[in-house]
Amino acid sequence: MSKKMHDTPMLDQLESGPWPSFITGIKRLAKTNDMAVDLLGQLEHSYQTRKGYWKGGTASVIGYGGGVIPRFSEVAEKFPESKEFHTIRIMPAPGMHYTSDILRKFCDIWEQHGSGLIALHGQTGDIMLQGCTTERIQPAFDEFNKLGFDMGGAGPSVRTGMSCVGHARCEHSCYDEGRAHRDVLNTFIDDIHRPALPYKFKFKFSGCANDCMNSVQRSDMAVLGTWRDDIQVNQAEVRNFVKQKGREYVVDNVITRCPTKSLKLKADDTLEIDNRNCVKCMHCINVMTKALSPGKDRGVTILAGGKRTLKIGDLLGTMIVPFMKLETDEDFEKLVTLSKTLMEFWAENGLEHERCGEMIERIGLNNLLEGLGMEVDPNMVNHPRTNPYIRMDGWDDEVARLKQAKAG
Numbered sequence: 001m002s003k004k005m006h007d008t009p010m011l012d013q014l015e016s017g018p019w020p021s022f023i024t025g026i027k028r029l030a031k032t033n034d035m036a037v038d039l040l041g042q043l044e045h046s047y048q049t050r051k052g053y054w055k056g057g058t059a060s061v062i063g064y065g066g067g068v069i070p071r072f073s074e075v076a077e078k079f080p081e082s083k084e085f086h087t088i089r090i091m092p093a094p095g096m097h098y099t100s101d102i103l104r105k106f107c108d109i110w111e112q113h114g115s116g117l118i119a120l121h122g123q124t125g126d127i128m129l130q131g132c133t134t135e136r137i138q139p140a141f142d143e144f145n146k147l148g149f150d151m152g153g154a155g156p157s158v159r160t161g162m163s164c165v166g167h168a169r170c171e172h173s174c175y176d177e178g179r180a181h182r183d184v185l186n187t188f189i190d191d192i193h194r195p196a197l198p199y200k201f202k203f204k205f206s207g208c209a210n211d212c213m214n215s216v217q218r219s220d221m222a223v224l225g226t227w228r229d230d231i232q233v234n235q236a237e238v239r240n241f242v243k244q245k246g247r248e249y250v251v252d253n254v255i256t257r258c259p260t261k262s263l264k265l266k267a268d269d270t271l272e273i274d275n276r277n278c279v280k281c282m283h284c285i286n287v288m289t290k291a292l293s294p295g296k297d298r299g300v301t302i303l304a305g306g307k308r309t310l311k312i313g314d315l316l317g318t319m320i321v322p323f324m325k326l327e328t329d330e331d332f333e334k335l336v337t338l339s340k341t342l343m344e345f346w347a348e349n350g351l352e353h354e355r356c357g358e359m360i361e362r363i364g365l366n367n368l369l370e371g372l373g374m375e376v377d378p379n380m381v382n383h384p385r386t387n388p389y390i391r392m393d394g395w396d397d398e399v400a401r402l403k404q405a406k407a408g
Contacts, residue, residue, distance in 0.1 A: 003034040003081060006041035010048060026117065035115045035131055038079035045075060059086050059134050061141045065194040067151030068137060084133045085115070089126035089152035090144055091185075094163045094178035094205075096121065105147060113140035123218065124202060125162035126152035150189075156353075157195035158188040158343075159202045162215075166207035166225075172285070173207035174225025174298035175326040181205045183332050184339050191343075198350035201343060208294065209282045215306065215317070220356040221342055222303040222317045223335070227295035230275040231284075237291035242269040254287050299325040300335075304342060304368070305357025315357040318365060320372065322379035338372070345371040 008023075015021045023040075030036040046052055059070040069087040076083035092098070106127070110116055115131025122128045127149075132140060141151060153159035161184065164170070166177035184203055191197065204215035207225040215222035242250050247265065255263045259281055262274040271291070285292045302324065303317025321338070325331050342356070345368070350359045360368050369376060 003037045005030060005037055006044060008040055008044040011040060011044050029116045033111075033115055034081040035085070036117070038082035039085065039115065039131065042073060042075060042079045042082055045078065054085070059137060061138050061151065063193070064151055066154040066157045067141075067193065069154055082131075085130070086132045086134065086137060088114075088129040088132055088137060088140060088144075089122065089124075089154055089160065090129060090149050091152045091160045092121065092125065092127055092149075094161075094181040095165045095168055096125075096162075097165075097168065102147065106144070109140060109143045113143070121162075124153065124159040125204075126160045151193065153192040153195075153200070155195035156197045156199050157193070157201075158185075158191040158197070159200050160192070161185045161203040161205065162213045162219075163205035164207050164212040166205075170207055171289075172210060172225075172282070172294060174227060174294055175207065175223075175300050177205045177207045177223075177225070179332060180223055180300075180326065180335060183336055187336050187340065188343070197347055199353050199355055201346065201356060203339065209280050210286065216303055217306050217314070217316060218308055219306050219317065220304060220346070221339060222306055224301045224303070225294075225298065226280050226301045226323065227298045228323050229295035229297040231273055231278065231295055232293045233271055233273065234291050235270045238271045238288065239269045241288050241291050254284050257283055259283075299323050299327075302335075302338065305355070305360045307355045307357045310355055311353075311358050312361060315355075315361070318357070318360055318368075318382075319377075319380050320369070320374060322377055341372055 011023045014023045026036050026040055030040060042053060053074040054071045055074055057070040057072050059068045061067065067089050069089065071085045071087065073079060073083045073085065106118065106129075107116070110118055110129050113132060113136045114129055117130040119128035119130060129140070161181050163177040163181035164173075166173040167175075168178070181203075184205075185192070191201075201221075202219040203221050203223070204213040204219035205223045206213045206215050209224060209226060211222075211224060213219075215224060242265070245253075247269070250265055255265050260274075260277045260279055262277045263284060264272040264274075266272055282294075285294065300321075300323070301319065302321035304320050305315055306317035307315050320342075324334070326335060346356045346359055349363065349371070350356065351362075354362075365380065366376070369380075
């Protein structure tokens, strides 16, 4: 490093608290990287002026339309080494499985071609390699590609999918998340690399209702593992748990916290479960891990339209498939077909810069289900009616109209 460090009194304050600071990490990189030195200088300048100085532009690799987030500095004359600070998005393996050797190679490549700053992982799930000049993007990507990794999504495209560790290590896993992730995302490789959609579209795969991928809150199509038979109960372990923790603890932390009051602790310290009213929230399973486990008839629930704030605020996913088995090749093909149908319907009906969930809010769930060729299911109801009165005048005319439309 040949560049002198900038004075950063405001950034220094971020290191004074009890928690680790990202500033400390960037300062460590700045000892050997001039780009990190000017990055700190520009960030301090932004804090002082209360204004951001990054602007967009165009930067990518040969044959790809997305995958790079371009950042050009508006104060390049003050901080020339960070005048270009692009981010390269690289797709991780399903379940985010790495070897230590691969991680070391990633670090070596990025120290050679970029700032050395890596974020594992971005909201979409990508490996975020932050800080690269335009001329170094292609050689950096070529090195990552040799390791077997591809560019992630950026812009109005299918974004990189995320899946939990699931089948590999978790006893709660209800389906093969890695296979579902791979089958669906491989179907949309062209839509990942060549943005041509109204806006971004995200797939996330969680093996159970604990939803470690936060798929319900932030994915346009969320695939959650679930079961439709009874929770498996080991009554001997229930008794051991009660003996260890005490009845009062079990009542306060398990029984009373069931949202549908489906649990009962009997006098002999065994557990009775009203599985018909169980909503699969998994709280009891999480607390009594040895005593309880998901049922044996496992599959997935599929929701559409989850997202963070954009036009109409945050949205949770809307259930479109209450339960679907996901075991055979045919089952996985059915999942891929559904993902294609949902994607195509949104691409045709979504407005520019409109997420799938916002489209559903605009056109209504009935129109979405009709477009997907699905029947309405009571499980899709978000909240029961609070008004028992229903106007029935005009129903006969509507039925006649529908019959005439089908006949025509």
